[in-house]
Amino acid sequence: MRLKLVSLLIILSGLSACSTTEKPTKNSDNFSNSANALKNQATSAQSIYLLAQNRQGADKIQLLYSARDAAINEKNWPLLEQIGSDLELTASVDQIQNRLYIAFAQKQQNKNKQALVILQSLDGQLIQPEHFAWHQFLTASIYASQNFPKKAAPYFFKASETAAKNNIDIPQLNESLWDNLKKLSSYALERFNRGAVIQQGWVNLALYYQVYANSGVELDQAINNWRRRYTGHPADSILPKKDAALTELAAIKIERLVVLFPQSGPNERLGDALRAGALAALDTKKIAETIFIDENLSTEEIAIQLEKIKPDFVIGPLLKANIDKLASAKTLIDTPVLHLNTLDGERISLQHYFFALNPEHEVEQALEHFLAMGYQKPMLLAPNNANGQRLVDYFNLQWQRYSETKAQIGLYNDKKDMPNTITSLLEVDKSKERIKTVKALFKQEVENETRSRGDIDVIYILGDAIETRLIKPYLDVNVSTFADRIPLYASSKSHSKQIDRTDKGDLDGLYFTELPWMLNSQLKQSNLRYQYNTLWPDQADISQRLFAMAYDAVLVLHDIRQLSIIPGKQFNGLSGKLSVNSNGYIERTLDWAQYANRRIKPVKLKTQRPIPLFMQSAGEIHTIN
Structure with a gap:
């Protein structure tokens, strides 16, 4: 052979x-x-x-x-x-x-x-x-x-x-298998806890790491028992040493916290909102000492202060430019850090995490819902600018992994351009041309009604609150009255607590994703929301979202190491359900809500992990929870 x-x-x-x-x-x-x-x-x-x-x-x-x-x-x-x-x-x-x-x-x-x-x-x-x-x-x-x-x-x-x-x-093989098991929930692992002794050994070891994640002593004892039970098992080769295992799963003990927010310059207002959120969280979190430092200081000045303080953890900076400069100088390389933005370069330390209110999280969440509902022909409406194009490109890139159809894209330059963009995409303009031709053939009045294309089965709006309130009526009047209403969805950009106070507009039926904090959807928020509204009754939407982000950033620190290791583990925060991926980035699952009778109501929408095309075409049937 x-x-x-x-x-x-x-x-x-x-x-x-x-x-x-x-x-x-x-x-x-x-x-x-x-x-x-x-x-x-x-x-x-x-x-x-x-x-x-x-x-x-x-x-x-x-x-x-x-x-x-x-x-x-x-x-x-x-x-x-x-x-x-x-x-x-x-x-x-x-x-x-x-x-x-x-x-x-x-x-x-x-x-x-x-x-x-x-x-x-x-x-x-x-x-x-x-x-x-x-x-x-x-x-x-x-x-x-x-x-x-x-x-x-x-x-x-x-x-x-x-x-x-x-x-x-x-x-x-062993390393790849173990990495794969760490991505499974305890429920999924239990379903695999059968069959040959090799399989059971792998599954039980993974379950021990999940069950005893918060107890180093019990984990150590469980691993010793596992070794006695599964002598010579291939998983023994991937087991870390005792000290390494305990360190990996132990919660980070924080006595001294440094917070890097903008305290000067054009972004000082954003820093104020973040500071308010962090202080609110610190009221519920026992940390001996918290020091706020202006992230706009020079790298040298920040390094000097950090050397004096020797923090156990750092939150910030917010601005990408400041994250990049500290990464280049390796100022924070030996310190656990939760940056409040993404990093364009390589992650320089496994102790570094990244938390950003990325709209891509919402786009992916909407896409997964569309596929779960069986929608085949989505239409996207977005502003014709860098942010709008970025989100459209992201949606298209993900959509092509799961569907052979192409999404219809409408980019509008301004509010004057919206009607033309919508009528063109829905092909209402062609219908009007046909009506005009028929009318020219007859002298008497011809009853008519425009028709819109029938293959679009869902519309996703990526505009802001003002743009959405302009787009929605255009869609209502341009979709054929005798056709089924096309489901309308939007991102959190479409929702504004400030605008909603006086005008929810004609948004009836629109679904959108939003931070739980902006929907007052958690009972535990009620007292905090009351205090916030009393202190800052007229805060801008961006300030409210940053408040929630900073609040979560402080409270998630205790669990962040386990979030990055234990599959399926989530933190229920003001900014959504938070999890940490293998690259150290916090991913968010937001709440769904719908405008109904000029009110906003929370809704539960079907979603599931979609199946890539290459797996669909292999003739397999998958059920993924």
Whole structure:
């Protein structure tokens, strides 16, 4: 058997070079020395491959094998795929092994759909345990890379069981499996707590980490019990040392907190709103000392103050420019930090987290709802500026992962441009032209009514509160009266507590996402909201949102390490349900609300994680909670 998946081991284990002894096949004894001589003249995978094109028979196969190994070492995935396709035309080649190589090359190029088709075509043919183990690992890796840990888990388990039983070494299998399990909720893990002892061992270990996350002593005892119960289990290799495990899951103890907000310059008003939110949270949080520093100070001045204070944690800065300058100077590299914005560059420390009121969170939440409802043809209306274009591009990029249809996009320049944009997208202008033509044919009065296009099944407005109040009436009068009403959705930009006091406009039926704080939707907020309204009755919407953000930023610190480690863990804040992704960014799930009878009511809307196209087309049926 000529199983050269050892080359995959080299790549996946991150080794730059490795030599191995391979068992020859029957045909390899007949290979001529001329192939080796030609191979030695080549300097790259491409040159070896070109040499193979001019040879025949065993020499060609041997050169293609050499080119394949070189392509893997060079990480030349397109060439690896091409070599596999060439070898597929040769009957004497191990076709199962070769198709695994092709699937691997496609996976490395993010051609997940094609790779899955190949892997699924091999079902029922995987007699050799090496073939089966690698097949399961590659399949699991594809699903895991698409953030479908529940779908990946069974394949990871089978790969682990087969590798353990047959002493097959697949580097990164244990680490990848463990990373995948950490993304599963305790409910999902319980459903996997069955089957072979290898699978149960993995699941129980993951459950221990979740159940005893807040108790280092109990976790340590649970791991010791696990080791006694699952002696020789492959998961033992990924267990951290005792001290590392306790440090990873322990809550951060904060005695001295530094807060970096704008206290001067044009953004001082924003800093005041943040300061109010932080102080309100500190009334409920026992932190011995909190020091506010102006983030607009020079890097040197901030560094000097931090050196004196030696804080346990830092919140801020707010402004991207200030985050960038402190990151470049590595001023905060040794300190846990919760930045109140995103970072354009690389995260410089695993102790650094990022919290921003990103509208992209809302766009993704709306998109997931649209797909859960089965909408096929969304129409987006957004201002023709940098922010509007950015959100439209983000929606399109995500939508294309899940649907073959294209969203209809309408970008308006100003309020005068809105009617033309809407009538053009809904093709009402064409209907009016047809009516005009018919009228010209008859002398008497012709009864008529414009028709709008019928394929648009949902409309998403990305304008601000004023723009939304102008757009909604245009949509009402331009959608055919005899057609079903098209559901209308908007982001939190459409909602303004200030404007709603005097004019909710004709927004009846409009759904929108919003911070819980702006909807007064949590009972625990009632007293805090009363105090806020008493102290700042006329605060702008942006100030109210920043207040909620800063309030959450203080209270989430205690849980932030566990949020970043434990899958499914959320913090219920004023700014939404907060979770932390693998890059240290806080993600938000907002509340849904609807305008009804000139009032705002909270609503629960259906949502679920959508299925990427490459998985849909593989002919699989998925249920994802």
